[in-house]
Amino acid sequence: xxxxxxxxxxxxxxxxxxxxxxxxxxxxxxxxxxxxxxxxxxxxxxxxxxxxxxxxxxxxxxxxxxxxxxxxxxxxxxxxxxxxxxxxxxxxxxxxxxxxxxxxxxxxxxxxxxxxxxxxxxxxxxxxxxxxxxxxxxxxxxxxxxxxxxxxxxxxxxxxxxxxxxxxxxxxxxxxxxxxxxxxxxxxxxxxxxxxxxxxxxxxxxxxxxxxxxxxxxxxxxxxxxxxxxxxxxxxxxxxxxxxxx
Amino acid sequence: xxxxxxxxxxxxxxxxxxxxxxxxxxxxxxxxxxxxxxxxxxxxxxxxxxxxxxxxxxxxxxxxxxxxxxxxxxxxxxxxxxxxxxxxxxxxxxxxxxxxxxxxxxxxxxxxxxxxxxxxxxxxxxxxxxxxxxxxxxxxxxxxxxxxxxxxxxxxxxxxxxxxxxxxxxxxxxxxxxxxxxxxxxxxxxxxxxxxxxxxxxxxxxxxxxxxxxxxxxxxxxxxxxxxxxxxxxxxxxxxxxxxxxxxxxxxxxxxxx
Numbered sequence: 092x093x094x095x096x097x098x099x100x101x102x103x104x105x106x107x108x109x110x111x112x113x114x115x116x117x118x119x120x121x122x123x124x125x126x127x128x129x130x131x132x133x134x135x136x137x138x139x140x141x142x143x144x145x146x147x148x149x150x151x152x153x154x155x156x157x158x159x160x161x162x163x164x165x166x167x168x169x170x171x172x173x174x175x176x177x178x179x180x181x182x183x184x185x186x187x188x189x190x191x192x193x194x195x196x197x198x199x200x201x202x203x204x205x206x207x208x209x210x211x212x213x214x215x216x217x218x219x220x221x222x223x224x225x226x227x228x229x230x231x232x233x234x235x236x237x238x239x240x241x242x243x244x245x246x247x248x249x250x251x252x253x254x255x256x257x258x259x260x261x262x263x264x265x266x267x268x269x270x271x272x273x274x275x276x277x278x279x280x281x282x283x284x285x286x287x288x289x290x291x292x293x294x295x296x297x298x299x300x301x302x303x304x305x306x307x308x309x310x311x312x313x314x315x316x317x318x319x320x321x322x323x324x325x326x327x328x329x330x331x332x333x334x335x336x337x
Numbered sequence: 338x339x340x341x342x343x344x345x346x347x348x349x350x351x352x353x354x355x356x357x358x359x360x361x362x363x364x365x366x367x368x369x370x371x372x373x374x375x376x377x378x379x380x381x382x383x384x385x386x387x388x389x390x391x392x393x394x395x396x397x398x399x400x401x402x403x404x405x406x407x408x409x410x411x412x413x414x415x416x417x418x419x420x421x422x423x424x425x426x427x428x429x430x431x432x433x434x435x436x437x438x439x440x441x442x443x444x445x446x447x448x449x450x451x452x453x454x455x456x457x458x459x460x461x462x463x464x465x466x467x468x469x470x471x472x473x474x475x476x477x478x479x480x481x482x483x484x485x486x487x488x489x490x491x492x493x494x495x496x497x498x499x500x501x502x503x504x505x506x507x508x509x510x511x512x513x514x515x516x517x518x519x520x521x522x523x524x525x526x527x528x529x530x531x532x533x534x535x536x537x538x539x540x541x542x543x544x545x546x547x548x549x550x551x552x553x554x555x556x557x558x559x560x561x562x563x564x565x566x567x568x569x570x571x572x573x574x575x576x577x578x579x580x581x582x583x584x585x586x587x588x589x590x591x592x593x594x595x
Contacts, residue, residue, distance in 0.1 A: 170468055170470040193473075
């Protein structure tokens, strides 16, 4: 479904991606792990068209969208941002149905759609009329998730879905992501540092290090791998091939 | 010496680059202004925020300035026995210059700063990225409604400012300086020409365009974090104020060159 070949991205003198090759099959859930600054967010932003790679190819369903062409595919994408990125000036229900507000459907119908989506992520319908600033961090994440799934996208991106949440709320969000992607049959790409998210969400895991895919395999193989970088990352050890001063 | 020259050269090149970026941003805004989709609800909100909510600050600024202007002209005119020209000079001063310029500067302070801070915060919190992923072009959704609303509503604000400023001069003239109310108004009306009013409204539209464009440009190009938002807000207000004053000179020359 999504194939990345030789993806490069450099910011001034900092080569963040140095030839990333990855393939994500339809309906699969890929979790990308890696230390801070290894280019996980840049990778997602390149696929979404928020950044343009310097070299390499991004192919989605046979269409090369490396330089442009994202606009035609965006309606098939959903994205949960790290900080939820809800629009402060709009009530929750307009955030959830933002894309559909331009589709010509009546606002009353869309408000009902939003209430359904909010219920799906465990929020009461009365949240619909609140503004994002009135919600806790966990509730904002859930609203962001509701927005990401509102238009039933085929491909969903999750950027650090549990960052800043307590362990219980993180578990709730992980379970929701797994349930929803399975139920929708969507292809999911998640980036995270959180190993509990990896085990809850992933079918496949890829580790980015030094701008390339250091390791890629099934989630079940993660615990058995003898790759020193992966071992250090999953054990959280300060000693190993990944420098702690970056 | 070479280092000094290099610094001057770098600053000059940086200045030209900034002008170029702003020109490209303006061209992009105009291109998106004439292409679909148009976000009417956002335009309505911007009209309300920029137009209606600016009325108190515009009114108070104009009222006090008109009154002070009347006092100054009276006191200055007394040096060559020209106290009687207060109504005419207040009218011409407010309509041709002080009305549009002061309203423009107040809008730069109130609206440009607010637009820049709002959009910069949206950028820092990834809301602009979120717009893109939701198939919404940030220029069409954020910039076009604000720039169009400011351009259309500013002539009205300037008109209100002109009237209230003249009224401020009238209050001081009649209550403090002893002018006859009817002759004050008659002198004001008789002295103003159509060209004065047209120039005032055109200046308002241009200043509104500049104020909103600078707010959007600095917001969209803001750096990271709280310091990025602060720098964007400061840069937007300074740029808008300077450009409004420069545009005022050019427009004054265009309308009133002898």
